[in-house]
Amino acid sequence: MINGKGEPVRVQFPTTTRRQVLEVANNFRSEVTNFRSSRGFLTPSQQMYKWLIAPLEAELQAQGIDNLVFLMDTGLRSIPLAALHDGQGFIVERYSVGLMPSLNLTPPTYNPLEGSQVLAMGATTFGDSGLSPLPAVSLEVNTVSELWQGSEFLNDRFTLNNLIQQRQARPFRMIHLATHAVFSPGDRANSYIQLWDQKLSLDQLSQLNWGNPPVDLLVLSACQTALGDRDAELGFASLAINAGVRSALASLWEVNDAATLGLMTKFYQQLQVTTTKAEALRQAQLAMLRGEVRLEGGNLVTVNGTIPLTDELRSLGDRSLRHPYFWSAFTMVGNPW
Numbered sequence: 001m002i003n004g005k006g007e008p009v010r011v012q013f014p015t016t017t018r019r020q021v022l023e024v025a026n027n028f029r030s031e032v033t034n035f036r037s038s039r040g041f042l043t044p045s046q047q048m049y050k051w052l053i054a055p056l057e058a059e060l061q062a063q064g065i066d067n068l069v070f071l072m073d074t075g076l077r078s079i080p081l082a083a084l085h086d087g088q089g090f091i092v093e094r095y096s097v098g099l100m101p102s103l104n105l106t107p108p109t110y111n112p113l114e115g116s117q118v119l120a121m122g123a124t125t126f127g128d129s130g131l132s133p134l135p136a137v138s139l140e141v142n143t144v145s146e147l148w149q150g151s152e153f154l155n156d157r158f159t160l161n162n163l164i165q166q167r168q169a170r171p172f173r174m175i176h177l178a179t180h181a182v183f184s185p186g187d188r189a190n191s192y193i194q195l196w197d198q199k200l201s202l203d204q205l206s207q208l209n210w211g212n213p214p215v216d217l218l219v220l221s222a223c224q225t226a227l228g229d230r231d232a233e234l235g236f237a238s239l240a241i242n243a244g245v246r247s248a249l250a251s252l253w254e255v256n257d258a259a260t261l262g263l264m265t266k267f268y269q270q271l272q273v274t275t276t277k278a279e280a281l282r283q284a285q286l287a288m289l290r291g292e293v294r295l296e297g298g299n300l301v302t303v304n305g306t307i308p309l310t311d312e313l314r315s316l317g318d319r320s321l322r323h324p325y326f327w328s329a330f331t332m333v334g335n336p337w
Contacts, residue, residue: 001056002103003063011055022075024048032083033253035325045085053084053091060095067096067278069336071103077233078225078252082285083328090324092285096278098332101237107246110337111216113173113271118150119166121158122178122221123196131194132254134222135312136261137178143261143307144176147268158196164208175210176219176264181250183225183232188242191235193220202235202242211244217277218245221264223329224254240334247277247336251329258313259326262293262300269304278336288327295319 001009028044031037052070053060060068068091070081077099084091091097100106122137138154145152150172153162158179166172177193183202184190192199210218218240225232240248249267251260266287270280287293292303298314299306321327 001059003065009056009059011059016051018075021051025076025079028079028083029252032080032324032328035323038323041083041324042085045083046087048079049084049086049091053086066094067098067276067336069098069100069278071100072237074230074233077237080252080324080328081331082282083324090289090328092282092289092328096276096282096332096336098278098281098334098336099237100334100336101241105241106334108335108337110276111173111214111246112275113216113277116148116173116216117170118144118148118174118176118268119163119170119172120145120150120152120176120178121154121163122176123155123158123194125155126180126194129194131180131182134178134180134257135310136257137222139307139310139313140178140221140261140264141176143265144178144268147265147272148174150174150176156196160195160198160200163195167208167210171213173214173216174219175215175217175245176221178221178260178264180254181220181223183223183235185229185231188231188235191232202239205243209244215243215245216247218243218248219264220248220250221260222254222257223251225252237333245334247332247334249277249281249330249332252331253329255329256321256326258295258300258309258316258319259288259321261307261313262295262302262321263288263327263330265300265307266293266302266304269302276337278332281330281332285327285330288321289324291320291322294321 031041081097082092180194189201191202266284270283
């Protein structure tokens with residue numbers, strides 16, 4: 001364990017094999033994505049907690065640490081860190097958590113987002129790509145751009161040329177893309193962000209020049225990945241570095257569209273009042289866990305008010321979003337501050 005002060009803390013973990021750890025990790029991922037099972041994820045989640053957190057618990061408390069950033073090995077980069085459970089509650093109830101691909105390649109500076117504007121783009125349908133529609137995207141893009149006084153572009157205006165032109169015209173520090181981002185096995189070019197007119201592969205991200213001036217936050221709000229696959233994990237973990245941004249918020253699996261709308265709404269609300277991006281994400285996840293963000297009476301209900309849903313989303317009926325399937329997939333990659 002490394003903190004901002006002092007020497008690294010080294011802890012001897014209980015004797016176990018890599019195979020045992022990966023088996024539990026795979027079981028954890030499988031169980032947490034089954035929202036029809038209310039407790040199946042608890043056993044593997046608690047075991048992962050015992051391995052990853054419990055040996056450091058006393059030191060974390062002694063130092064008053066409340067933000068944890070993990071540099072994971074292969075096979076562990078795609079576990080939902082926020083859903084680790086100590087037997088009494090989820091880790092996100094005490095810590096904000098995130099993933100860092102490299103300590104040396106991640107800028108440690110803190111840049112407040114106050115006064116920033118967001119470039120919000122997305123698509124509701126994807127032609128013959130085989131990707132599922134995202135009916136909540138129009139509402140999501142509009143909500144995000146209103147919360148941060150940004151610019152919004154939907155469907156046929158969500159193109160590579162427009163993405164480049166808008167960023168050149170105005171140095172947006174926040175970019176929100178409500179679309180599918182697929183992290184696939186094999187060559188990095190197989191992983192991509194789906195635009196309206198084409199696929200933007202991860203190895204093309206560096207060409208967008210988002211590092212000059214820096215984009216502080218890139219949000220991909222409807223992602224999917226080959227969970228547990230080494231190459232897909234590497235693509236996910238290196239997302240922020242490939243894009244040239246300080247932080248990226250993305251999802252480990254394709255989460256329910258309405259749940260994504262709920263989390264993103266709360267996340268952007270919290271960004272206005274919290275000091276770090278990781279803490280804003282934690283507060284959004286807690287709001288869903290506590291039932292403060294839910295679908296009820298044809299509305300998305302939050303503590304800050306209600307948002308009327310589209311007819312398609314209203315047909316889902318009332319729905320609780322407490323299960324970690326709905327909120328723990330979202331992971332802050334890169335600089336958590």
